[in-house]
Amino acid sequence: MTDTTSPTVSATATRFRPRLVPRDPRTLTRLPVNARFMRKEEYDRLVANVRRDGCLTSVPLIYSGGEYEEGHELILSGNHRCDAAVDADLDEIDCMLIEEHLSPQQLVALQLSHNSIAGEDDPATLKHLYDQLDDVDWRAYSGLDDEQLGLLAEVQPEGLSEANLDFATVSLIFLPPELEAARQAFDDSRFGQDESWLAARADYEQTLDTLASTHAAHKVGNVATALHIILTIAERHLDELREGYTAPDGSALHTGRVGLETVLGARMLPATAAATINKAIAAAEGRGEIDPGQGWQLLERLTGEYLSGPNHNPADLR
Amino acid sequence: MFHGSIPAAMRSIVYEHAGGWPTDQDIYVGCSGNFTLERVLHARFGANRQVHGNDIQAYSCALGWWLAGQPFSFTLRDEYEDVLGWLRPFLDDPTDLLATLMLGTRFLQWVGKEGPYFRRMIEATREQWPRMHDKTAAKLRNLTVRLGSFYAGDVRDYLSTVVPGNAPVVMFPPFYSKDYQAQFAALDECFNWPAPTFDDLDENGKEQIITQVRDRPHWMLGLHIERPELRPHLAGVVQTANRGLPIYVYAASGPRRIVRPRQPTQPIPMPKIGPADELGDRMTLHVLSGGQFAAIRSQFMSKTIKPGTPLLACGVAVDGLLVGAFAYLPPKFDPDCAYLMSDFPVSWSRYRRLAKLIVMAATTKEAQLLLQRSLSRRVTGWSTTAFTDNPNSAKYGRGIPGVRLQKRTEPAADGIHRYQLQYGGPMGERTLLEVLDLWKRKHGKDQR
Numbered sequence: 001m002t003d004t005t006s007p008t009v010s011a012t013a014t015r016f017r018p019r020l021v022p023r024d025p026r027t028l029t030r031l032p033v034n035a036r037f038m039r040k041e042e043y044d045r046l047v048a049n050v051r052r053d054g055c056l057t058s059v060p061l062i063y064s065g066g067e068y069e070e071g072h073e074l075i076l077s078g079n080h081r082c083d084a085a086v087d088a089d090l091d092e093i094d095c096m097l098i099e100e101h102l103s104p105q106q107l108v109a110l111q112l113s114h115n116s117i118a119g120e121d122d123p124a125t126l127k128h129l130y131d132q133l134d135d136v137d138w139r140a141y142s143g144l145d146d147e148q149l150g151l152l153a154e155v156q157p158e159g160l161s162e163a164n165l166d167f168a169t170v171s172l173i174f175l176p177p178e179l180e181a182a183r184q185a186f187d188d189s190r191f192g193q194d195e196s197w198l199a200a201r202a203d204y205e206q207t208l209d210t211l212a213s214t215h216a217a218h219k220v221g222n223v224a225t226a227l228h229i230i231l232t233i234a235e236r237h238l239d240e241l242r243e244g245y246t247a248p249d250g251s252a253l254h255t256g257r258v259g260l261e262t263v264l265g266a267r268m269l270p271a272t273a274a275a276t277i278n279k280a281i282a283a284a285e286g287r288g289e290i291d292p293g294q295g296w297q298l299l300e301r302l303t304g305e306y307l308s309g310p311n312h313n314p315a316d317l318r
Numbered sequence: 319m320f321h322g323s324i325p326a327a328m329r330s331i332v333y334e335h336a337g338g339w340p341t342d343q344d345i346y347v348g349c350s351g352n353f354t355l356e357r358v359l360h361a362r363f364g365a366n367r368q369v370h371g372n373d374i375q376a377y378s379c380a381l382g383w384w385l386a387g388q389p390f391s392f393t394l395r396d397e398y399e400d401v402l403g404w405l406r407p408f409l410d411d412p413t414d415l416l417a418t419l420m421l422g423t424r425f426l427q428w429v430g431k432e433g434p435y436f437r438r439m440i441e442a443t444r445e446q447w448p449r450m451h452d453k454t455a456a457k458l459r460n461l462t463v464r465l466g467s468f469y470a471g472d473v474r475d476y477l478s479t480v481v482p483g484n485a486p487v488v489m490f491p492p493f494y495s496k497d498y499q500a501q502f503a504a505l506d507e508c509f510n511w512p513a514p515t516f517d518d519l520d521e522n523g524k525e526q527i528i529t530q531v532r533d534r535p536h537w538m539l540g541l542h543i544e545r546p547e548l549r550p551h552l553a554g555v556v557q558t559a560n561r562g563l564p565i566y567v568y569a570a571s572g573p574r575r576i577v578r579p580r581q582p583t584q585p586i587p588m589p590k591i592g593p594a595d596e597l598g599d600r601m602t603l604h605v606l607s608g609g610q611f612a613a614i615r616s617q618f619m620s621k622t623i624k625p626g627t628p629l630l631a632c633g634v635a636v637d638g639l640l641v642g643a644f645a646y647l648p649p650k651f652d653p654d655c656a657y658l659m660s661d662f663p664v665s666w667s668r669y670r671r672l673a674k675l676i677v678m679a680a681t682t683k684e685a686q687l688l689l690q691r692s693l694s695r696r697v698t699g700w701s702t703t704a705f706t707d708n709p710n711s712a713k714y715g716r717g718i719p720g721v722r723l724q725k726r727t728e729p730a731a732d733g734i735h736r737y738q739l740q741y742g743g744p745m746g747e748r749t750l751l752e753v754l755d756l757w758k759r760k761h762g763k764d765q766r
Contacts, residue, residue: 032593032666037617040560040625041579083621136552139576146575152330157357158463160381162420163453165442172694212654212696218434221653223694225435 013106018061018096025085025093028062029074036115038080045143046080051088052141056081059094061114065101073097076107077114127151169194174204239265260296324354324490324540327556327577328565332358332488332538335553335572339486339536344368344466346481348473348489348531350378353385353463355488360463368466372476374516376505377423382468384416384458392419392509401429402508404444408451417455419505421447426504472516474523477530487531490540490565493524538569560624581625583616584609591639591667597762598637601750603684606631606643614643618662622705622734626659630692634679636754640664642676646689649697655742656689658702661713671761673713677721678753686746701742705735714741717760719748 038046050056060078068074075082078095085093102110127149133139139146146152173196175181199207214226241262245253261267269277281295290297304312324332336345336359347355350371359369371382376392383390392415394402408418425443428436443450469476473491481487506513517523528545531537538553548568554575557564562579584607591597606614611631628645635641642663646656661680663672679685681700689697701724704711714721720743730738748756 037613038621039581039583039612039616040621040623041581043621045578087621134574136555136574136576139574140555140578145578145580147327147577148580152327152575152577153334155326155329155333155358155361157329157354157361158461159457160352160357160461161457162417162424163450163457165424165439165450166446167442208690208696211694215653215695220433220435222435225438228438229434 014100014102016098016100016102018098020059020094021062021097022092023062023071023073023095024091025082027071028060028082028095029068029072030079030082031075031111034079035112036080042143043080043084045140046084047087049141049143050081050084050090055090056085056093059096061098061110062095063098063102063107065098067101074107076111123149171196172199172207173197174199174201174207176201235267238262238267323352325556325558325565327558327575328490328540328554328567329354329358331554331556331567331575333362334575335538335569336362336486336488338572341367343482343485344370345486345488346370346372346476348372348476348481348487348527349491350382350468351375351490351492352378353381353465355490356385356465357463359488365462365464370466370468370480372469372471372473372480374471374473374514375502376509376511376513377419377502379468379470379511379514380416380419382465382470384412385463386465386468388468390415390511392505392511395508395510398429398508404447408447413455413458414451417451417458419509420454421450422505422508423502426508429504429508470512471514474526474530477527483533484535486536486538487534488538489527489531491524491527493519493541493543532570534570536570538567538572541566541568561626581612581616582609583613586610586614586633586640588633588635588638588640590664591636591641593666593668593766595639595667597641597669597754597758598639599754600637601679601754602635603679603682603688603750604633604635605688606633611643611645614640615645615660615662618642618665619660622732623660628659629656630689631660632680632685632688634676641667641672642679644676644680644685646680646692646700648693652699654696655699655701656693656697656745658700661702668765669762670764670766671717671757674718674761675754675757677714677718678748678757679750681718681720681743681745682748682750682753683746684750689745698745699742700745701740704739704741705730705732705737706739707736709737711739711741714739718743719753719756720744 056078058078058081060081061076062073062078063076064070064073073095075095076098082093126144130139130142130144130149131151133142171194175198210230211223211226214229215221218226218229220226220229238259238261241259244262245256245258247253277295277299281290281298284290284298285292285295290301301312332355339345345359345367347353347359347369350356350373353371356369356371359367363369371385373379373382380390380392390412392409394405394409405418408414421443425440428439428443467480469480473489477487505511519527528539528548531539532548532551539548542563542565544564544566545568548566551568551570552566552574553569553572554567554577555564556567556575556577557579558577560579560581567575586606588604608627608631610633611628612625614633615625626647629648631643631645633640633643642661644661645659647659648657649655650657658677658680661673661676663669663676669675686697702714704714706712709726710716710723715723721741722743723739724742725740727738727740729736732738
């Protein structure tokens, strides 16, 4: 019976017998494509260790195979160690040299196996060994640290800080004119605490330009403050919003509701005038001449009479 | 708001060391700052152990006096009556006063400054004052940490006249933080208070402090500079970010600890251009997470450059193959000009000048849109710094539309290269499609 799961050696794979050779790390050929990388902090540690030792303590594997000249062999494993040796000013390092010709697949397999067949650490034993390093420099040399190994004491001191200013976040989201996407985004935005305002993508450039002009004019860097200034200017020009509902001949462009401030051009009016208007509205409501809570009907009636005389019928203008 | 806090790892080291000090003695802290050390010691010992503090700054003195239950006096200066008179009801009770001073570290800096931003911040503070003050005062009233005493004055006098010779001392003196005094200048400006007198801390003064601290059986000292003569006492090194200054912790005895920076990395699930791959015709930008940018930066960027934290990082792909990445910082001096902090290609491609394509991609209309989205404002230019041994940069030097050498400095500030070159150019004049086409015509034929 044949065991089909037992490993087999490819007929094309070559066995080899590397030998130890001294090489200048500057002239060796680096792997053109390497999946292995080192974070800056890890690499700096490696350089520091090599500089401290004055040598590499693990040996790079290099390959000539009749394809690379002596001193310029390909580094199959140990590319970062060779770079670190250069940065640590080493002129010579020991390498394991494979001289036999290997297939391209075997070379890649060797490269990958050196990085992937690396074993694992038992955390408890790792901590136990690390704890034997009673010197900060040796701990650093190990490439580990106390935080990473969870060896620092857990401390939760009482907090001491001031209260923050409350503020609301408003996101301006610019969309291309896909109505469905806009609806969806608007629905989604309701689930968040902060507000989102949708605007047309076509308005994006104009918004940025307006913000830029405002930043420059008021010499403010803060975007919210610039937006506040833009809104203040819009407030000052409320009456210009009537272009949205009034045709050139003075007729209404739609039957929805509009802000009273866009009619009067101001949100404020003198308190004495307001008191007089309030009295008149209350009287008109009391006499049933206008609907309760619809004070604008009195204003419409009075302005209509101003334009058409006492026989004015508001319905004629609607 | 207190800047210059002690990192969490440092707190752990202090906590651990304090456990080894004699239990029958009070602990003395110098240069208390935000009283972090005192709070750490309180977390360890509770009310069972007296801890004493010391400082010279207005904020720290007010807090120290309050924590020690000592009377303290801060009165509003007459010249600020008009603009800050509304604080009066919050200046009598000690806890109310302290809450006012703590909040003052946030908003007093805006007082008297012209401009809509400062006006709005002051108005908002005044409007929300009752809530903010209540919340801060309540937090103070719930605080359980207390001091045995507080000494307002020069730490050298404190060590020589107040701290007993055999008592444990711990301090992280702000020897190298220049803005330490500036951050509380507004409190001094607006309030009269019995500020202690002290001498400027020159190098001799620092040496004196180190000597005074070491002259005791139990001590801990945190410094931003390594002191070779203290090497036998090195109890820890804490550095939490590659660009952050390490803190060297020296102590009379106790455990040894180190904390090193460690960038979190994440893979980018996109294939990279291979040595045999031809560049296609559709270039795209892909916003990267911090971890993804840290990974690709670790793989392809020079190890001589310390990693920073970008505002916006993007991968550059052509026909679905990643060809490089770039990252921007917010504008530094000119608000319309973003700072290109990193740009690098996938190093093993067959194209020698791929690096120029990444720079060109970083300055396109599409990159401009992403930057403007991040900043909510116009960005019309970019600038960057190159460190090289040549008087011109091969990457930025030629063949990139609009790029100009703005400044050449010799020697470079990195201490490695001969030249430091400042390049910059316009942003958003071409699309990704246009720059890819331009790059192919100008640089695409230069192959390995």
